[in-house]
Amino acid sequence: MSHHEKIDYVEFASRDLESTKDFFKKAFGWKFNDYGSEYCDFTNEGINGGFYKSEKVSNSESGGALVIFYSKDLKATQNKIKESGGSIVKETYAFPGGERFHFKEPGGNEFAVWSDVGIME
DSSP states (O other): OOOTTSOOEEEEEESOHHHHHHHHHHHHOOOOEEOSSSEEEEOSSSSEEEEEEOSOOOOGGGTOOOEEEEOSOHHHHHHHHHHTTOEEEEEEEEETTEEEEEEEOTTSOEEEEEESSSOOO
16 A cells, blocks of 8 residues: 555644643553653554644634544543543534534644444434
8 A cells, every 4th residue: 555645644732742642541542652842752543643842732713624533432432531631622413424522632632533323313
């Protein structure tokens, strides 16, 4: 499979790298490699990427790209996000083909989770 001209890596800003790393470790079991105090990376999470220290973060209201996770169980994933320090910024809603919710991780970035399993009954 060719990787030529395909998305290969994604970088996110974070206001608080330690809180961001702690959240993703607890919520999704991610592992990080630190490169100094202002950058870390992750691998094998659907796409490889990293987080860098910045006061500016991404959210859909300001036109930032929205990264969307997939889940077989939205309620369970939402509970893990809340228990790990994330906050729900848009409650679960239906859309053609499934349902999803949006959350912010402690470093300030907005993400979403969607599912096509058990669409709102």
